[in-house]
Amino acid sequence: MGYENRIWCGTIGAKYVNQKVELFGWVNRVRDMGGILFVDLRDRSGIIQLVVDQKKVSNFDDLAGLSNEDVIRVVGVVRQRPRDKINTRLPTGEYEVDVERIDILSKSDPLPFAINEEDYKEISTDESLRLRYRFLDLRRPRMFRNLYFRHKFIKKIRDFLDENGFIEVETPILSKPTPEGARDFLVPSRLQPGKFYALPQSPQLYKQILMVSGIDRYFQIAKCLRDEDLRADRQPEFTQLDLEMSFIDQEDIFNLIENLLKEVLLSTMGIELQTPFPRISYKIAMEEYLSDKPDLRFPYPIKRFDTQKVPINNENLRGEVYYLFIPFILNRKEIDNLYNKGYKFLYLIREGENYKGTLLKYIQVEKMNELVENREVYTVLLTFDQPRDKLDEIKRILIDRKVLLPACSFYFLWVKDFPLFKLEEDGKISSEHHPFTNVHPEDKDYLYELYNEFRLSVNFSDIVPKLLNIKSLAYDLVLNGVEVGSGSIRITDPELQKMIFHIIGLTDEEANSKFGFLLNSFRYGVPPHGGIALGLDRIISILLMTNSIRDVIAFPKTQSGSCLLTNSPSEVDRNQLLELGINTVPLAQ
């Protein structure tokens, strides 16, 4: 049919004027004027107006029932529109196709919801309906744009990594359960009844083995599967850019990812990122921003308020005093909104020589001005006698309401020196990142010291808080306050590895049965290595400013893990279970 002659609707331009063309696509809208029809024809590239004149089209009568989403073939001549008939809202609005013939290739039933809404508007259709008819939803130009951007983004990543000596290696989907981390999806083995594969939470162990294999620079656009609850930015299966390098240190990883994102964002969006990205330590992040993934688009941390420097004459003042500095004027509406939400705070607004706000009568403005480095225009929000995170909540709300931030910007940030361990609710120690994360060189000797105490179990409860202070070579990449990547330099020293397993409560036997294959490989010459994984769904979703990652995934699951298109998960035939030696039992309530 049209493989060679066909052209895309959205590409019609000056060079086709007065030429005969063949078009295929879906009917986006019909405007029936009686003896003339205007049809908006849509394919993935865009929309072009067809002019169907009763006098010129032989099968005009057949077209009376032409309806939205019918699939048609069109032969006609491209015309420049009369000057007063140009549609400036359409990229192809200067042109139209003077139709000679239309064939209806496929009729469409009336639609369950409108898909030809104005593209700049929010999609108003209920999401469950969109997911049930995902094939229709994806016809929306916006959804196609999301998928297309995702494709380009990932292609550029592949190009960049290829040019930088990386090779993409596929790792198994049928894998082995992992003892810690997220809940595994299990797959029963038919050939070995009673045994199970697990779907990979990430290719972590495989990629480290590939380093032992001398691959040196590995990457994979990898599906990862975790059986945990869903969120707007979490799906049970998601896609990571997973990579690992040998003979490198932390800074090499940072540089690589910075260069990669710089190049990919430039070529896909025309955005010029400033590199290097800021690096802050986990400790500073937590102290200054109360978060291990601060949003530095608004770079002013909440600080303790020094009542020595700026006295406050309020008899109710007690407890810890904190303040948030904002380098512009927060309007009345936003302040009322916060009060309406039940937050308690005082505020001061300076606009040149004008001061106002609930804080004004309690302080000397000169002292306050000194505190904020004599800014001419500012707002200060101040809380006392309540935890500091109340003020952080307020800041979060202002950020979410886009009061504090430029409308469109992307702020990447490295958070490094994560703790090596964390404390579980049950009092056990576990790895903050994963058990193969290397200790920070600064804390290595200290770790050995502590381990000796730990082994002797002199005073366990005394050692735990010390262990929690040990830093690691783990790092996160943060974009606009969202964790979009995570990685570490790995352990290659068997002694150290043993020590870590011991501290997190894994015996040699357990460690061997879970990770023996990895540890064994390390006995045959393991290069120093490290890597990172980037959550591509999240990054793309943030870049495209969609409400959830579902809008950048072709066939996502609902919050309860259903695919409304295919109705999965579903019950299976009893014989299928029998063959696997599986019986279902009612779950305990």
Add this chain to the structure above:
RNA sequence: GGGGACGUAGUUCAGCCCGGUCAGAACGUUGGCCUGUCACGCCAAAGGUCGCGGGUUCAAAUCCCGUCGUCCCCGCCA
């Protein structure tokens, strides 16, 4: 496991607070008219067990309880 929001015509919503002209609008659909529209316009029509189940009441879309579904969040996600 927990907290919150939503569920009314094919779609998006109003009605719910205060039970009784509350079965409504717009878009879509169907039929008719129209040769320069582009959210075309005009005329007409069809279309709803108010998610489902139970309760209160003379009477329930409306109040109460349960349940299902979707969304947001906490827990969880090394």
